Amino acid sequence: MTLAAVALLAGCGNGDEGPEDGRSGAVTEDSAEGTAAGRTNGGPLDAAGLESAAVTEADLPEYTFTVFKQGTVLGSKGKPAEPAACQPVEDIRLRSPEPAPTAAAARSVHPKKDTKATDITLYAYAEAADAEELLARVRDAAKSCTGYENDMGLNPTVTGLPVPDPGPADEALAFKRELSGTAHWYRVVRSGSNVAVFSWQGLVAHKNAGEAPDEVITAQLKKLTETAGTG
Template identity: 30%
Template sequence: MNSAVRRAVAAAAVVAALGVTTACGGSSETDDAKKPAASEKTSAPAKPAEEGAKTLTAAELEKAVVATGDVKGYKVEKVGKSDLPPAESVPAKPAACQPLADMFMFSTQPTAKDRVVRTLMATDELDPKVTSLALLAHDSADAAEVMKGLRKASKICTAYEHVDYKYSGVKERPAPDAGDEAVSYDVKGVIDGDKVPMTFTVVRSGSTVVAFYTMNMLDSSKTDVPQVIVAAQLAKLGKTV
């Protein structure tokens, strides 16, 4: 692995795995317009949350989350609970952006009953993208409320402050046609002076909120969450519930 890729992967992995908040610069850059793929949609009605949908236990979350071998071309690393950021929400300014600030830390309002987090990196050493994912256990109504908040915030927020850092470049993206409903958006960040755009995709499957985010320190135009990861995780979750 060349030094540039090693540096990018190492820095991104630390942020992705530990949920460390990074400063987001007020860049004037604009991303190239992306046409929605056939499997994507800019807006669609969510399936109503099924009352009584199973809320996964901690043990079931561990069973449902992907492991190395479940996603072709990726290795999966477990993030222990002691390494996770606090699940409790920390106020963001403006308050309308709170759902985005929370999700960066894989936390939600209402608070999840339990959560598991994994970091995925491609086995191809020349692929600098790092993806983190979390399974967040809720009851049906709370899961739907989380998605409602993210959808609204991704439409109206452009920048916010959280835990002494400033975030900008928030932009709604086409959401994948996955689960019962999905939301996707961009947030631009800075790590060690390098601009690092991140793409979030959050999917509700029953009462479970499945969150993904991908960062790429070498190519700002390629931060899409790999669909192979989304598909593999939702398929494994479906077998568990």
């Protein structure tokens, strides 16, 4: 199995707002895949356990993977969003959510016969209440925020989308962020004390713009809920 491993995410945007991953410095295949599923005192997933809950090529054999180094924080904040009500949406883009997770893991996948990538970011929290708070913050922002200025001086618009089916998880929300004809679609899903963020981008004018990568989402949520015992 071939997994491209790269360094810790730098917290930049993707597509119209610069590279998302800040790739440099390889890690080994073993470290990228993580060790056996682990928990903190038999409770929430720890970093290794969260990495084991993330999809691999064994789960999606028709996809090509880029695996990012795990950690507690995968991004960093810059200049605060203006207005402040939009900050939770910007935090999702920057991979620096509030509340801060106890562990995080990320990868990007795309079909071997297509270049349309889906970014997957997983967050583990010590308490389900923290994960619930993250969903509440992003949900409120997606409803109240129509547009903002980010740390790069750009002004994306934000649109809340219909509530998606959470599948085996507990709750989900969706929104899109758009700038200059390019949109980034997001689906944020909570399963117990864990949160999965899926994002993909495309030109708004395309016929299938915004179509959700259901195969990827289904596979990841199934593995996350089974590994964490939250399904």
